[in-house]
Amino acid sequence: MQPPDRFDPWPEGIEPAVPIPGYANTFTHLPSQPLIRRPATRTEATGPFRLDRKLPCGDDNLAVPGPGRIALGQLIHIAGRVLDEDARPVPGAVVELWQANAAGRYFHPIDTRDAPLDANFIGSGRVLSDAEGRYGFFTIRPGAYPVPGPATWWRPPHVHFSVLGPASLSRLVTQMYFPGDPLNPLDRILMSVPDAAARERLVARLVPPAEVGLGWLGYAFDLVLRGRAATPAMP
Amino acid sequence: MSRPPLSQHTIGPFFPRSFVRPDDNDLARIGAGAPPSTRGERITLRGRVTREAGAACVNALVEAWQADAAGRFRHPADPAHALADPDFLGWGRAATDADGAFEFRSLMPGGYAEGNHHRAPHINLTVMASGLMRPLVTCLFFPDHPAENAGDPVLALVPPAARARLLARPEGLADGSRCFRFDLRLRGGATEETPFFCE
Ligand SMILES: [Fe+3]
Numbered sequence: 001m002q003p004p005d006r007f008d009p010w011p012e013g014i015e016p017a018v019p020i021p022g023y024a025n026t027f028t029h030l031p032s033q034p035l036i037r038r039p040a041t042r043t044e045a046t047g048p049f050r051l052d053r054k055l056p057c058g059d060d061n062l063a064v065p066g067p068g069r070i071a072l073g074q075l076i077h078i079a080g081r082v083l084d085e086d087a088r089p090v091p092g093a094v095v096e097l098w099q100a101n102a103a104g105r106y107f108h109p110i111d112t113r114d115a116p117l118d119a120n121f122i123g124s125g126r127v128l129s130d131a132e133g134r135y136g137f138f139t140i141r142p143g144a145y146p147v148p149g150p151a152t153w154w155r156p157p158h159v160h161f162s163v164l165g166p167a168s169l170s171r172l173v174t175q176m177y178f179p180g181d182p183l184n185p186l187d188r189i190l191m192s193v194p195d196a197a198a199r200e201r202l203v204a205r206l207v208p209p210a211e212v213g214l215g216w217l218g219y220a221f222d223l224v225l226r227g228r229a230a231t232p233a234m235p
Numbered sequence: 236m237s238r239p240p241l242s243q244h245t246i247g248p249f250f251p252r253s254f255v256r257p258d259d260n261d262l263a264r265i266g267a268g269a270p271p272s273t274r275g276e277r278i279t280l281r282g283r284v285t286r287e288a289g290a291a292c293v294n295a296l297v298e299a300w301q302a303d304a305a306g307r308f309r310h311p312a313d314p315a316h317a318l319a320d321p322d323f324l325g326w327g328r329a330a331t332d333a334d335g336a337f338e339f340r341s342l343m344p345g346g347y348a349e350g351n352h353h354r355a356p357h358i359n360l361t362v363m364a365s366g367l368m369r370p371l372v373t374c375l376f377f378p379d380h381p382a383e384n385a386g387d388p389v390l391a392l393v394p395p396a397a398r399a400r401l402l403a404r405p406e407g408l409a410d411g412s413r414c415f416r417f418d419l420r421l422r423g424g425a426t427e428e429t430p431f432f433c434e
Contacts, residue, residue: 025366048326053266
């Protein structure tokens, strides 16, 4: 694990603009007081060692949970690399993915929407990035789902990612979108990112069939964490 | 070559329950099934995450990160990492229940020297929840160390009237070890909100 030793401020336009009109929780959960700017001390520059022992990794096939059991929906493969801001691979990062099923419903007690569950799809997996920073998941394309409330809208198909990298400041929680979906430009959450190029980086890229085979529709998605410049890796 | 970092998004309301298992909230255990480190004072930390009007935040994710009992991190960014407690992870996560409550178990962290300053014993907490478009990070301190707290360079940046909100409160014993309470108020105005940090 190569820890970054430099954390630059967020470049302009990358952080979502909040609160988000129509997304009630951004009004009731976000602090009203400004965040207090503090220097990064050792606590922020460090992170847990060998976290895969705490959080077992290797659960990379959400679409086929057991022999002869295949989830409903378009079978897809999502793969990419975990990188830092210098485009260096980040090995040993814990990558968690969760998503709705093909009908747009989560396997979660809080999701009580009237859409079908799929007995063959739980929709969560966790892997460890390899020596080149690579990760990958076999899953299905999730369905869209509506956000309740007076200003309701439909969330486009999306996949949630949580990444635990080499330092506390590398912690990333984000979402991946699918290219060309007509709901993308209508999504209040995606559109809260001011910079168009930054939004585009949240959209996966279709991968030519020659690279994944015909069993799975392939998407590429790189997870770029905060932080630059290596200090020597721990022996 | 340079790559801009990916934009952050909310964790949403549906973070999988399977990603938070029993003992994931024990910072003193390096792995699933590993015994907790005994090199330090065992402590329990309990709190609630609330939002506007004091309502509970359900299914919020709280992650904790701290130094070992001697103030060291098992990480190359710590010059003394080779001396860090190998049986202590320093990291844990917990999901809030229907009442917004969470619990961690750990060892009392040690303070450490940082440049010309001294960091008082502290635990960094990161909160992720529906509506939070970035994780919220705060830092809790202990009432045991008033002199170190007074010299902590991070606590010094907090408006004086809000500093007491970063102090964990002793709350008796849990399983024979000291228990502390630390509530996180996400939104509640200048007089109630937990101070949160950015860098
Ligand atoms: Fe979602």
